[in-house]
Amino acid sequence: MTNISLLGDDCLRVNIEERENRHSVADHLRATDDWSEIVVGKHDITVQYEPYRTSPNDALLRLEKQLAQYSPLQKSPGTIFKIPVSLSDNDAPDLLRVAQYLEIASTALWDQLASLTLTIDMLGFTPGFAYMTGLPEAWEIERLESPRQSVPAGSIGIITGQCGLYALEGPGGWPIIGRALVPLFNRDASDSPLLYGANDRIRFLPKEREND
Amino acid sequence: MIEVIGAGAQMTLQGAALSGYRHLGFPASGAADPLSMALANHLVGQKATQTALEITYGNASIRFSVPTQFAVVGASADLLLDKETTQANTTITADANSVLTIGPTQAGARLYVAVNGTLQANHYLNTHSTYLPAKLGGHKGRRLEQGDKIGFKTSESVPHKVLSEDITFVYGNSFALRATDGPDLRIADRDMMYGESFQVSRRASRMGVGLSGNYPLSQTAKTLPSSAVFPGTLQAPSEGEGFLLLADAQTTGGYPHLLQVNRSDRHLLGQLKPGDRVQFLHRTPEQAANDLIEKQRLFAQYMADFRL
Numbered sequence: 001m002t003n004i005s006l007l008g009d010d011c012l013r014v015n016i017e018e019r020e021n022r023h024s025v026a027d028h029l030r031a032t033d034d035w036s037e038i039v040v041g042k043h044d045i046t047v048q049y050e051p052y053r054t055s056p057n058d059a060l061l062r063l064e065k066q067l068a069q070y071s072p073l074q075k076s077p078g079t080i081f082k083i084p085v086s087l088s089d090n091d092a093p094d095l096l097r098v099a100q101y102l103e104i105a106s107t108a109l110w111d112q113l114a115s116l117t118l119t120i121d122m123l124g125f126t127p128g129f130a131y132m133t134g135l136p137e138a139w140e141i142e143r144l145e146s147p148r149q150s151v152p153a154g155s156i157g158i159i160t161g162q163c164g165l166y167a168l169e170g171p172g173g174w175p176i177i178g179r180a181l182v183p184l185f186n187r188d189a190s191d192s193p194l195l196y197g198a199n200d201r202i203r204f205l206p207k208e209r210e211n212d
Numbered sequence: 213m214i215e216v217i218g219a220g221a222q223m224t225l226q227g228a229a230l231s232g233y234r235h236l237g238f239p240a241s242g243a244a245d246p247l248s249m250a251l252a253n254h255l256v257g258q259k260a261t262q263t264a265l266e267i268t269y270g271n272a273s274i275r276f277s278v279p280t281q282f283a284v285v286g287a288s289a290d291l292l293l294d295k296e297t298t299q300a301n302t303t304i305t306a307d308a309n310s311v312l313t314i315g316p317t318q319a320g321a322r323l324y325v326a327v328n329g330t331l332q333a334n335h336y337l338n339t340h341s342t343y344l345p346a347k348l349g350g351h352k353g354r355r356l357e358q359g360d361k362i363g364f365k366t367s368e369s370v371p372h373k374v375l376s377e378d379i380t381f382v383y384g385n386s387f388a389l390r391a392t393d394g395p396d397l398r399i400a401d402r403d404m405m406y407g408e409s410f411q412v413s414r415r416a417s418r419m420g421v422g423l424s425g426n427y428p429l430s431q432t433a434k435t436l437p438s439s440a441v442f443p444g445t446l447q448a449p450s451e452g453e454g455f456l457l458l459a460d461a462q463t464t465g466g467y468p469h470l471l472q473v474n475r476s477d478r479h480l481l482g483q484l485k486p487g488d489r490v491q492f493l494h495r496t497p498e499q500a501a502n503d504l505i506e507k508q509r510l511f512a513q514y515m516a517d518f519r520l
Contacts (some may be wrong), residue, residue, distance in 0.1 A: 008472025009392045009500030011442070015358075026235070037234045042437035042463060051475060051504050056497035124438060124464030127237045150345075168346040185337040187348060190281055194236055 002074050004063055006056055013046045019121060021072065021093060023199035028070045034062060040122050040198055067092065078200040084181040085156065085206045091179035096110050098141055098158065109177070110206045112136060118202045119164055128167025128185050128194050135163055147173030154180035156204070165202070167194055178206065213277040214331070216360040217311060220272035222418075224342040225333045225350040225362070227326075228261035228315040230499040233337055234463045240443055241341045244459050245322055245482030246417055247511070248286035248520045250377065252326035255283035255303045257370030260518040263333045263340045264326040265356075269485070270317040274325070277308040278366060281328035283313075287320025287383060287483060301375040316322045318493045320383035321416075321485035328370055332363030343460065344418070379514060386489040392500055394446065395468070396436065396468035403427035403429070405470060405492065412488045415455050418460040423483050441465040443481060444473030446492075456490075458482065474500040475520055 002017040016022045026040050026080035029047060049059040073081035087095060087110060097108035118132035125131075140160045150169055151157075157174030164174050167184035184195045196202065216223065226249065243266055245248035250260035263339060265274070270289040284291060284300040285302070289296045292313040298304055306312065317323065333340035334349050342350025351362060377516030386409075397405060399458070404426065413422035423446065431448040439448070441464060445457045449467035456473070458481050471492055473481065484490065495503060511518050 005395065006392075006497050007395050008442070008444070008502070009474045009476075009495065009497050011440075011472075013395060013439070026439070036231055037440075039463060040441035042438035044439055046440035048442070050519075051497075051501040052508050057509055096259050122438070123235060123237045123238060124440075125462050126234075127343070127348075129237050159338070169347075171347040192336045193233075193337060198235070 004060060004067075006060065007019050007046060009056070010049050010051050011046055013044050014057055014063065014067065017043055019198065022073070024077075025067065026198070029066055032066055034066070039124070042122065050137045051199075055141035063172060072181040078119070079196075080201045080203060081196055082205055085178040085204045086181050087206050091152070091155075094144075095177040098177055099165045102139055113163075114204050114206050116203075119199050119200065120196060120200050123194075123198055126166070126168070126170045128165075130167065130196060130202075132163040132165065133159060133161065137161075139176065141175060143173045144175055147171055151176055154184055155183075156180065161180050171202075172178050178204070181207065214280075214327070214362045214364050215275040215277065215493055216356045216358055218271065218364070219356045219358055219360075220267055220270055220314070221358040223358070224266050224333060224344070225340065226266040226342060227263040227333070227340040228339055229341070229459065234440065236465050238306060238337065238508050239343070239463055240459050241343045242339065242459055243324065243341075243482065244477050245286060247479035247518075247520065248322070248381070248482070249324040249508070250285045250511075250515055251375060252285040252324040252415055253303070255285070255373050255517050256281050256326050256327060257367070257373065258328065260515055262326065262502040263331045264324050264378045265331075266322055266324055267314060268322050270323065273311055273313040275309065275311045276410050277364075277507050278308050280306045281370060282312070282363075282493075284314070284323055284327050285326075286323030287317035288335075289317045289323060290315035293488040299513055301380055301385040303370070303372045303374075304485055315484070316497070320483040327364065328374065329364055329366040338348040345460070349492055350507060376514070379511060381405060382494065383483050386491070387480055387484065388491050388493050389480060390495045390503060391444075391446070391471040391492040391501065392476060392495055392497055394469035394471045396431065396448070397470045398428065398430065401430065402494070404428055404435065408491070408496045410454070410482050410490045412486050412490060413456075414486045415453070416484065416486050418463045420455050420457040421481075423490060424453040427470075432443060434468055435466045436468060438464040438466045439469070441469060442472070444475075444478045445469055446471040446473070447452050455483075474503060476500065476503040479520065
């Protein structure tokens with residue numbers, strides 16, 4: 001795990017292939033309070049330091065030392081959140097179309113999705129957006145041709161290999177097939193504003209589909 | 213109260229940048245040019261990150277309902293207080309019901325109007341800045357419009373100040389930004405990236421600015437697994453022009469990260485406007501750190517709480 005590089009003038013990046021390791025290493029680094037930002041990517045962790053306090057070389061040595069101190073035994077399993085979901089036409093504008101494309105009924109799509117435990121791979125793209133893995137491999141779904149300027153908070157998006165949770169309203173380029181019925185974001189909870197974190201797991205509980 | 217008579221292209225309330233939330237997908241937000249905002253706040257005796265008005269491309273006007281000390285710092289523009297010409301970079305006292313009129317910006321893109329007091333703004337996480345895409349913070353989470361009234365509580369009068377010349381910026385139409393190699397810049401392409409004169413395209417917002425010019429062919433139209441990006445990140449072109457990230461840009465990205473504008477010059481990103489030319493000056497991380505310490509020291513003489 002010693003593949004560390006300087007990134008720009010105030011960051012360091014370390015490559016970590018294994019997802020569980022990435023998140024628990026990030027937690028371990030967060031506990032040191034030495035880094036102003038710690039962001040997990042698909043294959044790496046990037047940390048930001050303050051160059052007027054720490055030289056690039058000192059930052060690199062410090063990160064090396066902290067990574068060496070990390071022990072996989074500290075790994076804690078993510079929490080499982082069960083999220084009730086609305087499938088109304090308003091809340092799931094692309095559900096029928098996606099189901100048609102997959103050549104299954106929309107009820108079958110959600111039956112299958114609800115039976116899965118999805119894992120949050122990383123957060124990014126937009127505030128609170130969670131990229132989740134665990135979808136059936138056979139499902140090949142494309143992004144929208146024109147992304148929406150604004151999708152409602154709680155929207156659930158889906159593309160090949162990834163399910164996305166839009167915790168806040170904002171732009172969205174993935175087909176929307178449902179919407180969480182509980183708030184995922186609390187703007188006043190500065191300590192933990194999101195219901196979930198990276199490496200947590202999600203199970204969806206679709207409510208009876210009601211016609212609007 | 214401060215009434216918006218004309219909002220111009222984009223007027224928002226901005227304050228401190230967020231820190232420590234990028235892992236949840238929250239961008240820094242805050243002033244696109246935090247240095248200009250800090251200097252304006254300094255002139256009215258406020259802390260560097262006190263909520264202020266960020267005004268893009270000028271053509272705006274506001275009315276002060278009560279006598280107010282204010283200051284304007286940033287892009288150059290003609291300023292009128294009622295019918296009289298007034299100055300940027302100094303503490304001005306407005307009478308009750310007077311109107312500040314800001315002409316179109318001449319060089320630079322954004323100017324900041326700071327007031328001696330507290331502007332009412334929504335709060336989220338640990339800031340009062342505005343994050344428009346998710347309607348958070350600032351004035352009801354949105355840009356200000358004609359007719360808006362911003363609640364305002366004045367503070368005790370502060371002594372009149374003028375910005376010393378050594379901390380007064382005069383912008384032009386071309387910028388030289390100190391930068392360090394990004395993780396996806398190949399050695400063979402370095403000369404090209406640091407030698408090129410890029411031009412800011414019409415795609416310009418708080419998310420970032422498009423930069424057209426010659427890019428290494430090996431890095432165009434490529435996507436990589438998502439990694440962290442930051443304000444100052446220059447991403448390789450996906451549609452013929454590179455994208456230079458600003459305060460509201462997303463926190464992760466999959467385009468090649470070619471250059472990273474250094475902390476010492478990141479405040480200049482908020483002054484880039486379409487048509488401006490941009491060149492990057494190469495610095496190693498060690499050189500960049502020294503640049504930052506030196507520049508920080510210059511401002512620390514006047515603003516103890518400001519960090520570039």
